Amino acid sequence: MKIAVVGVGHMGSAIIKGLLSQAENHVIGMNPVNPRVSKFAQEEGFHLVNSCEEVVSKKPAVVIVTTPAKVTLTVLKQLAGLPAHTVIISAAAGVHLAEIAAIFPANPLAAIIPNIPVAVNAGTIGLSLGPNVMAPAFDKISQVLNPLGEVIRVPESQLDIVGVIGGCGPAFVDVFMDALSDAGVKYGLDRSTAYQLAASMVTGSGQLALRTGLTPAQLRDQVTSPGGTTIRGVEALEKAGFRYAVIDAVNKANG
Ligand SMILES: NC(=O)C1=CN([C@@H]2O[C@H](COP(=O)(O)OP(=O)(O)OC[C@H]3O[C@@H](n4cnc5c(N)ncnc54)[C@H](OP(=O)(O)O)[C@@H]3O)[C@@H](O)[C@H]2O)C=CC1
Numbered sequence: 001m002k003i004a005v006v007g008v009g010h011m012g013s014a015i016i017k018g019l020l021s022q023a024e025n026h027v028i029g030m031n032p033v034n035p036r037v038s039k040f041a042q043e044e045g046f047h048l049v050n051s052c053e054e055v056v057s058k059k060p061a062v063v064i065v066t067t068p069a070k071v072t073l074t075v076l077k078q079l080a081g082l083p084a085h086t087v088i089i090s091a092a093a094g095v096h097l098a099e100i101a102a103i104f105p106a107n108p109l110a111a112i113i114p115n116i117p118v119a120v121n122a123g124t125i126g127l128s129l130g131p132n133v134m135a136p137a138f139d140k141i142s143q144v145l146n147p148l149g150e151v152i153r154v155p156e157s158q159l160d161i162v163g164v165i166g167g168c169g170p171a172f173v174d175v176f177m178d179a180l181s182d183a184g185v186k187y188g189l190d191r192s193t194a195y196q197l198a199a200s201m202v203t204g205s206g207q208l209a210l211r212t213g214l215t216p217a218q219l220r221d222q223v224t225s226p227g228g229t230t231i232r233g234v235e236a237l238e239k240a241g242f243r244y245a246v247i248d249a250v251n252k253a254n255g
Pocket residue numbers: 006007008009010011012030031032033034066067068069070071072075091092093094113114115116167168
């Protein structure tokens with residue numbers, strides 16, 4: 001499928017990497033002239049254009065817009081020449097389907113909040129669909145998004161909070177992994193071993209939760225042996241207000 005990704009920054013690059021892992025995808029990136037993006041396009045081997053007019057002329061089946069939220073509606077207006085069957089997917093946090101529908105009244109529309117792990121096809125993607133998404137368009141959206149990771153369909157009213165937990169969440173986990181790694185280094189691990197250990201442990205914990213369906217509390221109980229070491233660490237986290245720090249991170253990001 002021919003897919004255009006408009007805005008090749010952190011999220012656009014991550015989506016392009018994930019899309020390029022599927023041989024059937026023909027990916028076109030669009031970004032204003034920028035040596036960073038030209039180098040990335042050369043390295044990854046996708047076609048790069050520098051204007052919305054060129055995107056329209058390439059007739060992509062699906063356009064994914066990953067420009068900064070504040071310029072996204074302006075960029076979408078520049079894409080208004082796309083035919084009515086083109087599927088428009090916006091990844092911009094805080095840009096609503098109704099605002100996009102004012103520009104593309106007849107097109108199938110979707111709003112997504114992906115996260116950076118889409119780069120390795122292990123993303124978490126919140127998805128809300130607009131009113132014009134019939135079966136053929138839904139098939140295209142699924143064909144594009146499903147290989148990028150887990151797609152979680154939610155009403156648009158929940159997309160902001162899904163975006164904070166799924167989209168911002170990797171940064172929160174990265175801070176946690178960085179701190180864990182510091183602690184490992186303090187006790188003698190070399191940096192790369194500490195990073196590998198933290199990342200592997202987080203991956204495994206997430207996979208276990210998904211595959212078993214157990215709650216985080218049930219999983220924690222499996223680790224906290226009576227009178228053992230883990231419960232002493234959990235106590236220290238509670239004393240430091242770790243839970244509240246996490247909830248307040250979500251409050252702030254959602255504000
Ligand atoms: N980063 C993330 O984890 C997530 C991001 N998002 C959403 O993705 C969007 C981009 O975020 P992010 O990738 O972090 O930001 P970046 O700043 O890394 O990327 C934005 C990209 O858009 C380009 N750009 C700027 N203006 C235009 C334009 N008029 N036309 C085309 N491209 C343009 C920029 O080009 P240049 O650098 O050359 O100016 C840059 O490459 C936001 O709307 C954000 O809400 C959603 C979920 C997660």
